[in-house]
Amino acid sequence: DWTMAEFRKAKIDEIREQVGDKRVICGLSGGVDSAVAAVLIHEAIGDQLTCVFVDHGLMRMGEAEQVVSLFRGAYQIPLVHVDASTLFLKGLEGVTDPEKKRKFIGKTFIDVFEDEAKKIGGAEFLAQGTLYPDVIESVSFTGGPSVTIKSHHNVGGLPERMDMKLVEPLRELFKDEVRELGRELGLPEIFVGRHPFPGPGLAIRIPGEVSREKADILRKADAIYLEEIRSAGLYDAIWQAFAVLLPVKTVGVMGDGRTYDNVCALRAVTSTDGMTADIYPFDAAFLSRVATRIINEVKGINRVVYDYTSKPPGTIEWE
Numbered sequence: 001d002w003t004m005a006e007f008r009k010a011k012i013d014e015i016r017e018q019v020g021d022k023r024v025i026c027g028l029s030g031g032v033d034s035a036v037a038a039v040l041i042h043e044a045i046g047d048q049l050t051c052v053f054v055d056h057g058l059m060r061m062g063e064a065e066q067v068v069s070l071f072r073g074a075y076q077i078p079l080v081h082v083d084a085s086t087l088f089l090k091g092l093e094g095v096t097d098p099e100k101k102r103k104f105i106g107k108t109f110i111d112v113f114e115d116e117a118k119k120i121g122g123a124e125f126l127a128q129g130t131l132y133p134d135v136i137e138s139v140s141f142t143g144g145p146s147v148t149i150k151s152h153h154n155v156g157g158l159p160e161r162m163d164m165k166l167v168e169p170l171r172e173l174f175k176d177e178v179r180e181l182g183r184e185l186g187l188p189e190i191f192v193g194r195h196p197f198p199g200p201g202l203a204i205r206i207p208g209e210v211s212r213e214k215a216d217i218l219r220k221a222d223a224i225y226l227e228e229i230r231s232a233g234l235y236d237a238i239w240q241a242f243a244v245l246l247p248v249k250t251v252g253v254m255g256d257g258r259t260y261d262n263v264c265a266l267r268a269v270t271s272t273d274g275m276t277a278d279i280y281p282f283d284a285a286f287l288s289r290v291a292t293r294i295i296n297e298v299k300g301i302n303r304v305v306y307d308y309t310s311k312p313p314g315t316i317e318w319e
């Protein structure tokens, strides 16, 4: 029976003991897990830690800026911010298959991270925000069905290729405990309570071919949706909520003109672990407010629909 304050102290001692005076590199994803791991490790070993944030240009609105200002500003943790958006978006040209998108993004992420690690002179240790469910999931599939629904990527593949020792201070924790530890470490609530976001980012929320222009449109719609969810006080009751930009154009009317633009789908689910999920039952007034704002404020979208599919049979993401 321990408290988060005790856990924090014990882990700091453990990290110091493991790492000694060697250097550690940590890849930040923009998510809660890697941020909490990095802040904890920084508390233990200070400037022996360097963080690398590979920005694939497929983050949500303001996300990259938030990571950079939190680390460089509030915590003064050395951070290499790589804007690799051109590399990622060029490479995704013509790619429409969901698994090919994932594989390309995963591989490119590792390439960029590895290059940056070399540039800063390497390190003996690689830090990761691996959680307990990740640990179980990677061993629990023996004997299970041999179908891959989606090849999830975090930074899987990195450790083997880089031949580094791992520092994984969150291996015993579940998501809610990581959030509690984040609060204990003073991370801002907007960061700690954030909905999960997939490694491939907006690429898997743009069915069909991805482009910078589509990502910009989606980012705006998504930001409006989340802003309305927050101001309705619903954010914490929802596991994940996001917009999807469909590769379907429909006819509309705006003022006295005809429009011919894309459809935006809204998704919101409740879940405890992401394995199964139920749709969030917004009231009609809320949804119509969001739809009106998106159509009025986002050029390129003229129709909004709500996704009523639970998991199973649907998955949470559309790809």
Ligand code: XMP
Pocket: 102, 150, 151, 152, 153, 154, 196, 197, 198, 199, 200, 240, 274, 275, 311, 314, 315, 316, 317, 318, 319
């Ligand atoms: P699905 O769509 O499989 O999603 O029902 C379950 C949870 O996993 C997230 N997700 C991913 N996370 N890389 C990730 O890091 C991925 O490729 C990926 N695909 C889905 C999804 O956002 C949800 O939380």
